[in-house]
Each structure stands twice: as C-alpha cells, then as structure tokens.
Amino acid sequence: MREFPxxxxxxxxxxxxxxxxxxxxWRGTSVDERAALVGRAxxxxxxxxxxxxxxxTLEMGxxxxxxxxxxxxxxRILQYYADKAPVLLADEPLDFKDGSAVIASDPLGVILGVQPWNFPVYQTVRFAAPNLVLGNTVLLKPASNTPQSALPARR
Incomplete structure (x- = not known):
C-alpha cells in the first residue's frame, strides 16, 4: 500500500x-474523436x-x-459511450404547432467527481465516460482509501 500526502x-x-x-x-474536438478516445480507454x-x-482488491479487500x-x-460502460456517443449527442428536433426547436447537448466545462470507496473504478467510469464524450473535462477526487484505483485514470 502506498501513502499519498x-x-x-x-x-x-x-x-x-x-x-x-x-x-x-476538448469541447471543440469532434464527437467521433472523443468517442474514439473513450473507446481506446x-x-x-x-x-x-x-x-x-x-x-x-489491494485497497478494498x-x-x-x-x-x-x-x-x-x-x-463495457466506456465502450457503450464510445459506440453510442454520436446517437446520444445528436441534436433532437422538436416540432410545435407554431414553430420548432432543437434540444442540443453541449458541454458545460470542468466537472468534479467526488467518488465513493465501494466501487472505485465503476463509479469513476460511470461518471466520467458520458462527460468525456460530451466534451467536458473531468477532475476526480477519489475516496481516501482507494487512491491507487484512480491513478490509471490520470491523463
């Protein structure tokens, strides 16, 4: 076990x-490119x-x-978002009696994820994958007793 200051x-x-x-x-990177990188992950x-x-196992027993x-x-979650990103993020046109509108999925910016200890990898991926394909960047604060599980997620 390692110690981290x-x-x-x-x-x-x-x-x-x-x-x-x-x-x-990152927000200007195409959805296809972002999805490819998430697929690579x-x-x-x-x-x-x-x-x-x-x-x-080391950190949690x-x-x-x-x-x-x-x-x-x-x-598999990462792969799902890599495969489905273009469909999930496509503009959704809405028709109204007197006009139309579009629901668009646009990135917001830096998203902070404060993660619990019990499923350190799953909890991180389920939060990070959709945000990354959307075009957000992610900062992660892992649980204090599972810091090594978060290290592979760095850049």
Whole structure:
C-alpha cells in the first residue's frame, strides 16, 4: 500500500486551471474523436484488467473475481459511450404547432467527481465516460482509501 500526502490548495487551483485549459480544446474536438478516445480507454482497461483488479482488491479487500467483474463492467460502460456517443449527442428536433426547436447537448466545462470507496473504478467510469464524450473535462477526487484505483485514470 502506498501513502499519498494531502493535496495542497495551490495544487487544487493548478488542477482546475489545467482542466479548464484542456476544456477549451476538448469541447471543440469532434464527437467521433472523443468517442474514439473513450473507446481506446475501454480497450486499455480490458488489456490491463488483472492489474486494475489487483489494485481494487489491494485497497478494498474485495475478492479478486469481484474486482475483475467491476473492471470488465467499467470497460463495457466506456465502450457503450464510445459506440453510442454520436446517437446520444445528436441534436433532437422538436416540432410545435407554431414553430420548432432543437434540444442540443453541449458541454458545460470542468466537472468534479467526488467518488465513493465501494466501487472505485465503476463509479469513476460511470461518471466520467458520458462527460468525456460530451466534451467536458473531468477532475476526480477519489475516496481516501482507494487512491491507487484512480491513478490509471490520470491523463
């Protein structure tokens, strides 16, 4: 088990500034490109399932087969959003008697995720995947007892 020092306020400010700066270009990246990168994350997760499962087991004491299931589910969630992003994010026209409107999915900016300890990978992925394909950037605050499970999510 590793130890991590508490994050300093300056480091938090720096992370927020970096995430905002990344958002400036990420939001302009095409949905197809964002989806491809999320799909690549799914592939990497599947390739590293054993390593990621062992981290979750180390930190939580979870049975290894349960950790493998969590990683597999997380990879499938990433792949779902990679595959469905163009459809999920397509403009939805609305027709009215006297006009029309469009429901559009636009990114908001930097999204903060404060994650619980019990499913450290799944909880992160289910929050991050849709936000990333939408064009938001994500800052993650993992639970204090599962910090290593969040490390592979860094950049």
């Amino acid at each position: 508490p994050i300093r306020e300056e480091a938090v400010d720096h992370a927020i500034r970096e995430a905002h700066q990344a958002f400036q270009s 799914a592939q990497l997760m599947r390739e590293r399932i054993e390593h990621l499962a062992r981290l979750a 979870k049975i290894i087969r349960h950790s493998r299931v969590e990683i597999d589910l997380s990879a």
